[in-house]
Amino acid sequence: AQSVSQHNHHVILSEAASLELGCNYSYGGTVNLFWYVQYPGQHLQLLLKYFSGDPLVKGIKGFEAEFIKSKFSFNLRKPSVQWSDTAEYFCAVNAPYKLIFGTGTRLQVFP
Amino acid sequence: GAGVSQSPSNKVTEKGKDVELRCDPISGHTALYWYRQRLGQGLEFLIYFQGNSAPDKSGLPSDRFSAERTGESVSTLTIQRTQQEDSAVYLCASSHRTGGREKLFFGSGTQLSVL
Incomplete structure (x- = not known):
């Protein structure tokens, strides 16, 4: 069955630190990939999406993600986080007739 | 069940027909959300329930869309007189609060195709 794994459940960083959140999926066919963010309340x-083309995708607020097909991965990155990036981050995969979310990663950024 | 359950998983209907989509949240989750994702786009918020009341219906795209929730459990999203632009994946999520944090759990969606 298709699934999405986010191995980092809770990440704590200081402002200006670099961020990488892992996302791996299991599905052998063509997929569309997403990162979503839920700010408190x-x-x-x-945040960003990948459908085809350049596997390095740039999104809003300085986030980017790289699709590595051979690793079934779509990791989210940001070179320098801010306190306002504190939120829950969800990776999602759109396979035929399914939209599958990972369990989410809680990011806390301290000043 | 252990997770959020949505039915049907796939629905094909003719333009003008009514459809009803169902969401069974995780037991005990008071908050329930409906979103949709149209082809090539990101998630679009539709409606939010807290218990049986819907404090935020701002995302419902037209009066053809309605949703209800009974007994702080099952929710149904009804689309009347479906149009082709209603074709999308309709996603339900429920949540609970723990330690001041809202933790979302997602169903696997209903793929609606309006012909």
Whole structure:
């Protein structure tokens, strides 16, 4: 069955530190990949998405992700985090007739 | 069950027909969300329930869309007189608060195709 794994459940960083959140999926066919963010008290927002083309995708707020097909991975990165990046981050995979989310990673950034 | 359950997983309907989508949240989760994702786009918020009340219906795209939740459990999303632009994956999520943090759990979605 298709699944999405986010191995980092809780990440704590200081401001200006670099961030990388892991996302691996299991599905052998063509997929669309997403990262969503949920800020405290708000709804999910789309950070970035990959459908095809350049595997390095740039999103909002300085986030980027790289699709590595051979590793079934779509890791999220940001070179320098800010306190306002404190949120829950979800990786999602859109396979045929399915939209599958990972369990989420809680990011806490301290000043 | 252990997770959020949505049914049907796949629905094909004709333009103009009504459809009803169902979400069974995790037992004890008071918050329930409906989102949709149309082809090539990100998630679009539809409605949020806290218990049986819906304090935020701001995302419902038209009066053809309605949702209800009974007994702080099952929720149904109804789309009347479906249009082709309603084709999307409709996603349900429920959540609970622990340690001041809201933890979301997702269903696997209902793929709606309007012909």
